[in-house]
Amino acid sequence: MLEKTTRINYLYDFYQSLLTEKQQSYMSLYYLDDYSLGEIAAEYNVSRQAVFDNIKRTELMLEEYEEKLLLFTKFQERARLIRQMKELVSEGSSSADELLAVIVELEKLD
Amino acid sequence: MLEKTTRINYLYDFYQSLLTEKQQSYMSLYYLDDYSLGEIAAEYNVSRQAVFDNIKRTELMLEEYEEKLLLFTKFQERARLIRQMKELVSEGSSSADELLAVIVELEKLD
Numbered sequence: 490m491l492e493k494t495t496r497i498n499y500l501y502d503f504y505q506s507l508l509t510e511k512q513q514s515y516m517s518l519y520y521l522d523d524y525s526l527g528e529i530a531a532e533y534n535v536s537r538q539a540v541f542d543n544i545k546r547t548e549l550m551l552e553e554y555e556e557k558l559l560l561f562t563k564f565q566e567r568a569r570l571i572r573q574m575k576e577l578v579s580e581g582s583s584s585a586d587e588l589l590a591v592i593v594e595l596e597k598l599d
Numbered sequence: 600m601l602e603k604t605t606r607i608n609y610l611y612d613f614y615q616s617l618l619t620e621k622q623q624s625y626m627s628l629y630y631l632d633d634y635s636l637g638e639i640a641a642e643y644n645v646s647r648q649a650v651f652d653n654i655k656r657t658e659l660m661l662e663e664y665e666e667k668l669l670l671f672t673k674f675q676e677r678a679r680l681i682r683q684m685k686e687l688v689s690e691g692s693s694s695a696d697e698l699l700a701v702i703v704e705l706e707k708l709d
Contacts, residue, residue, distance in 0.1 A: 506667035557616035558668075564709050571706050578695045578702065585688045588698075592688065595705075596681050599674050 494520065496561075500551040503560040512547045519544055563598055570595045604630065606671075610661040613670040622657045629654055673708055680705045 501516055508516070518524040518532070519540075526544075530537040555561055574591050611626055618626070628634040628642070629650075636654075640647040665671055684701050 504668075507664075554617075558614075558670075560668075560670075567709060568706075571702060574702050575699065578698045588688045589685065592681060592684050596678075599677060 497548055497551065499561050499564075500555055503564070504551050504554045504558075507554060508547060508550070512543065512550075515540060515543050516547055566598055567595065570598075607658055607661065609671050609674075610665055613674070614661050614664045614668075617664060618657060618660070622653065622660075625650060625653050626657055676708055677705065680708075 498520055501520060505513055505516070514533075515529055518529050519526070524532075526537045526540050529540045533540070570591055574588065574595075577588055577591065608630055611630060615623055615626070624643075625639055628639050629636070634642075636647045636650050639650045643650070680701055684698065684705075687698050687701065
């Protein structure tokens with residue numbers, strides 16, 4: 490569950506600008522501010538079920554956007570390559586060729 | 600005009616997965632295969648005006664997606680930093696600090 494929450498948080502971070510205002514409000518209260526479904530329902534004067542349905546639908550949309558645009562996947566891959574470059578540079582003993590190889594991998598991600 | 604075409608080509612590259620199949624077909628024939636509006640209209644058995652309207656609307660959508668997600672902007676920024684890193688590494692005389700500074704800038708883009 491924690492892993493799923495982390496994933497949704499990341500996807501929300503990448504794709505929130507593509508969501509409606511209401512979707513953004515529900516998602517941000519539920520996932521960022523840790524409101525319960527009941528608390529959001531009370532706040533918006535709608536049923537708990539309506540909030541639940543909206544959030545589930547939004548989660549599906551986020552996964553669909555990720556399937557199409559791969560922003561989270563590429564972000565993770567880039568983070569890995571950046572870590573690798575930092576290590577190579579910090580070691581001091583890295584050759585230019587090793588570094589260039591990582592830079593080229595990074596370039597290919599775009 | 601050439602500059603606009605290049606920009607639309609890039610935006611299309613980044614956001615085509617968010618378009619409908621018809622939008623993808625028209626855009627790809629017009630921008631990638633250099634068909635005229637009339638040729639696309641004949642191919643799809645619709646009016647030239649219908650093709651024109653669809654393509655104009657799609658271009659607007661691409662700009663809206665870019666406003667929201669900034670994929671092209673970030674791509675250009677990343678390309679600039681990658682060029683900078685390559686130069687630093689190839690010169691051979693670069694310090695680890697200079698390289699790390701660029702890597703950190705790259706990291707901040709995500």
